[in-house]
Amino acid sequence: MELLEEILSRVPVKSIVTVRSTCKNWNVLTEDQRFANMHIEKAAAASQREKEVLVITGDPNDNSINVKFYDFHNKTFDPSTKRNGILITQENSYSEVVLHRSFYCNGLLLCLWRNVKLRLLVWNPYWGKTRWINCPTKHSYHCEVFAFGYDKSCRTHKILWLSRDDNMNIYIDIYDLSCGLWKTPPDVAFHSNVIEYTKASLTLKGNTYWHVESGDGFLHCFDFTRERFGPHLPLPSDINHRCSVSLSSVKEEKLAVLLEQTLGEFEIAVWVTNKIEPDYVSWSKFFKFENLQLKCCYLFGNFLIEEEKKTVEAFDDFNNWYNTYIIDGESGHSREVDSTKSSHPRLYNIVSNYVPSSVQI
Structure with missing residues (x-):
């Protein structure tokens, strides 16, 4: 034995x-x-x-969550490969549902499903266990922002739900998976306009960081341990109003941003954090290139960094075509290594350095 x-x-x-x-x-x-x-x-x-890389997709045709592993060594990703996920059936969804978004945190997935009402599903791919969570129904929602993190003092996973009603009132609710209850924390401020301009998000070391486009742009963090927002964190100096911003992580230790300027001459820059906390961040430039020649001008929703080889793998999922590019940080050369047509509507999330969780949900 x-x-x-x-x-x-x-x-x-x-x-x-x-x-x-x-x-x-x-x-x-x-x-x-x-x-x-x-x-x-x-x-x-x-x-x-x-470098186990978890790829999360959803297919509204059969209401499934699919989890695959990207082959980091062969540089290949095939969305048509056999699914390894769960099926959401009529019995546990009550009516036709559509996977709206998915979030990853410390071995668990949070999936947002919409039918007549919004429902949340927490899934541990390692155990194969799932847990449905009903949202509070006290508000009439105009806009919503979700985050998935954990309390570092006790490793308890939590869900943050920001919403705004038609009267521009902001509501903040937190779900604690350990006790199965929603609560409204006192004295947690969040500017009403931020909900509209919040784009990419990433959970790192239990805290969620958003890229916010308001003004010159900044990062905003929610600390799940203290259950409060930190101050505005500056982005790297390369960013401007013409840049698009994508977020990624490096070994669950650093946050990385990929900045793209597509108007005029195409430029791309990648920065990684030296240190990042809810109230502090410092940056180092990974690389920057101008006039980078790539086929597609609708770049990258997801990217991965190989620090040792100083390369970036960027994934473009425009119009059901999945293109994978390798960008060499030393020479600036880039090449397309995979291009696949798929029935999947889009890549929902890519998680670098996936490690399973023993959490029983």
Whole structure:
């Protein structure tokens, strides 16, 4: 039994579902908390070497959440590959639903589904467990912003829900997964215009950071431990009103921004943080190039950084075509390494250095 545990604990995370479906004994073994902790410890160490990249998509034709792993070594991504996800059926959705957005935090996924009303689904891909969450119905919503993070003092996952009604009143609600309750925190301010101009977001070290386009643009952070917003954080000096901004992370330690200027001569710059906290940030330039020749001018919703090789992999998901580009930070050369037509409406999220969670939801 010890030898079997040691062998199965080395199985890649993407194959754990296959292991559990092999036989009843393996299923019981791999669902044991002690085995899960051992497996996750090995997966965390492997992710630093092999860069496990989780790709999350949704298909409204069959109401499914799909999770795949991008091949970082072969530089390939095929949206038509066999799905590895869950199906949302009529029995647990009540009517036709559409996957609106997905968020990743520390091994868990938060998925927003819309039918007659908004519903939330939390999913642990490692355990294959799901949990439906109903939203409060006390407001008439005009605009909404969501975030998914955790309290660093106790590692409890939380959901932040910002909403505004037709009378421009702002509502802030927080759901705590440990107790299953919504609450309204006192004295949490959020400017009403920010909801309209909030674009890309990223959860890093339990806190969520947004790119806000208001004024000259800035980052805004919600601290899930203290349950409050931090001050406006400056973006790198390259940004201007003509830039589009994408966010990514580097090994769950640094936040990265990709700045694109598509008017006139095309320019691209990538910066990473030296240090980032809810109330402080400092930046280092990864690379910057002008006149970068790429086929598509609608660039990149998602990107990944390889610090050691000083390269960026950027994913363009315009009009159901999925193009993958490699940009060399030393020479400025770029090349398209994959281009695929798919029935999937879009890439919803890409998570670099995915590590599973032992959290039981």
